[in-house]
Amino acid sequence: MIEIRNVRKSFGNHEVIKGVSLEVKKGEVLCLIGASGSGKSTMLQCINGLEPIQAGEILVDGISVHAKSTDLNLLRQKLGIVFQQYNAFPHLNALENVALAPRIVRKMRPKDALEIAREHLDYVGLSAQAEQYPTSLSGGQQQRLAIARALAMKPDYMLFDEVTSALDPELVGEVLDTIRKLRTNGMTMIMVTHDIAFARESADRVAFFDGGVICEIGDARQVITAPNKERTQQFLQRVLH
Amino acid sequence: MKITLPYSGLQWSDLWFVLQGIGNTVLLTVIAATIGTIIGLALGWARGESKTARWAFAPIINVVRSVPLIIQLILASSFFAMAGGEASPLVAGCVVLSLYMGVLTSELVRAGLASVHITLRRAARSLGMSYWQELRHVSAPLALRAVFPGWVGTLIALTKDTALVGVLGYVELMRATQILINRTNEALLILTGAGLFYFLICYPISRYCRRLEKAMNHD
Numbered sequence: 001m002i003e004i005r006n007v008r009k010s011f012g013n014h015e016v017i018k019g020v021s022l023e024v025k026k027g028e029v030l031c032l033i034g035a036s037g038s039g040k041s042t043m044l045q046c047i048n049g050l051e052p053i054q055a056g057e058i059l060v061d062g063i064s065v066h067a068k069s070t071d072l073n074l075l076r077q078k079l080g081i082v083f084q085q086y087n088a089f090p091h092l093n094a095l096e097n098v099a100l101a102p103r104i105v106r107k108m109r110p111k112d113a114l115e116i117a118r119e120h121l122d123y124v125g126l127s128a129q130a131e132q133y134p135t136s137l138s139g140g141q142q143q144r145l146a147i148a149r150a151l152a153m154k155p156d157y158m159l160f161d162e163v164t165s166a167l168d169p170e171l172v173g174e175v176l177d178t179i180r181k182l183r184t185n186g187m188t189m190i191m192v193t194h195d196i197a198f199a200r201e202s203a204d205r206v207a208f209f210d211g212g213v214i215c216e217i218g219d220a221r222q223v224i225t226a227p228n229k230e231r232t233q234q235f236l237q238r239v240l241h
Numbered sequence: 242m243k244i245t246l247p248y249s250g251l252q253w254s255d256l257w258f259v260l261q262g263i264g265n266t267v268l269l270t271v272i273a274a275t276i277g278t279i280i281g282l283a284l285g286w287a288r289g290e291s292k293t294a295r296w297a298f299a300p301i302i303n304v305v306r307s308v309p310l311i312i313q314l315i316l317a318s319s320f321f322a323m324a325g326g327e328a329s330p331l332v333a334g335c336v337v338l339s340l341y342m343g344v345l346t347s348e349l350v351r352a353g354l355a356s357v358h359i360t361l362r363r364a365a366r367s368l369g370m371s372y373w374q375e376l377r378h379v380s381a382p383l384a385l386r387a388v389f390p391g392w393v394g395t396l397i398a399l400t401k402d403t404a405l406v407g408v409l410g411y412v413e414l415m416r417a418t419q420i421l422i423n424r425t426n427e428a429l430l431i432l433t434g435a436g437l438f439y440f441l442i443c444y445p446i447s448r449y450c451r452r453l454e455k456a457m458n459h460d
Contacts, residue, residue: 048367050363050366050367073366073369073370073371074369076366076367076368076369077368077369079367080367081364081367083360083363083364085360087358087360087361087363087364089361089365089379089383090383091382091383091386091457100368100378101368101369101370104370104374104378105368105369105370105374146364149368150367150368153368153369
């Protein structure tokens with residue numbers, strides 16, 4: 001379970017998260033929606049400790065992410081994250097991209113790491129591209145590679161940070177299919193997305209971020225089709241039309 | 242058998258003298274390149290990571306880069322003499338050239354590490370890699386690809402700069418050439434020969450490094 005308690009986060013004098021609390025249970029899919037700059041992506045980066053926080057607490061399976069005593073490198077193995085920019089390692093081919101972390105972080109034997117990597121490339125449908133370098137892959141393929149790379153660490157949670165925002169429209173489908181597959185397999189996920197239709201279809205709950213706070217949170221269909229708050233209605237009207 | 246060029250004081254034994262000079266040039270280059278690269282890696286990394294280090298080492302970097310090597314060599318040699326230490330020309334030359342190579346390399350290293358996008362480093366850390374694992378397996382290989390051609394250029398320049406250590410009395414290729422010219426007055430012939438030898442040292446470096454570069458970029 002991920003518990004976020006009253007988290008505040010600033011960049012310099014600019015406070016982007018102004019007291020957010022929420023919980024995500026095992027097996028649940030939560031989508032974070034909201035305008036650009038409302039703090040959704042930052043929230044995600046705080047969850048796996050890539051960003052420090054100024055107040056509050058984030059607990060992953062009861063372990064405080066920002067406590068000094070926490071071994072972040074160990075904790076991050078539970079939390080896979082996929083970014084908007086694909087961030088494939090350009091000097092490694094697809095197979096090595098996926099095998100690197102299992103080999104050096106999990107200390108697997110190279111042979112076993114490659115085996116794991118093959119399995120995960122297969123899972124995201126990139127078996128045929130195993131020997132290719134990222135520069136020769138399409139955006140959608142690179143993003144699926146990034147998903148495979150995160151999954152190869154066998155995380156308990158997956159965080160998706162606007163993973164389809166940088167993609168050409170015709171490549172979005174293949175990435176969303178991969179996420180649907182993960183959902184079917186019961187992965188716990190937190191997704192920041194601008195794709196409201198996808199959020200309605202695949203999320204259990206949706207949280208609407210507005211100005212650094214959660215304005216509305218609830219059942220995905222209810223929040224998207226019949227929001228209670230006026231701000232949510234206005235936002236949805238803007239993005240759906 | 243003694244073959245001499247007509248009207249020339251050149252003898253076959255002079256070839257051995259020149260070869261020793263080449264040996265000394267190569268020795269100086271190898272030592273300065275090795276120590277300099279190690280200094281450059283440490284200094285460049287430190288200055289890339291820490292503001293304090295960037296600020297603290299800026300003066301020495303600016304001085305070493307801006308003062309002509311020949312002045313640095315003479316000053317360093319005199320300093321060793323004044324300090325009471327009897328530094329051989331080789332040691333003084335190595336110290337100055339290593340520092341020079343180190344300073345130039347450090348800027349390359351810093352630029353190379355800065356060229357690795359922060360989001361890529363974050364992606365690596367998000368997989369559970371420690372700072373050092375990320376540096377070793379992601380940032381360093383990418384930085385190396387970015388600045389390797391520049392480093393080869395620096396290495397070739399260093400090879401030629403070893404000629405300046407001759408002013409301290411170290412008989413490397415250039416100094417050996419001068420001695421022979423003084424004795425024989427065959428300036429054109431000997432300088433052409435010496436130039437050819439420098440080319441023969443530098444060209445293989447650039448060819449070999451070009452191959453390494455290709456291999457790194459999987460062409």
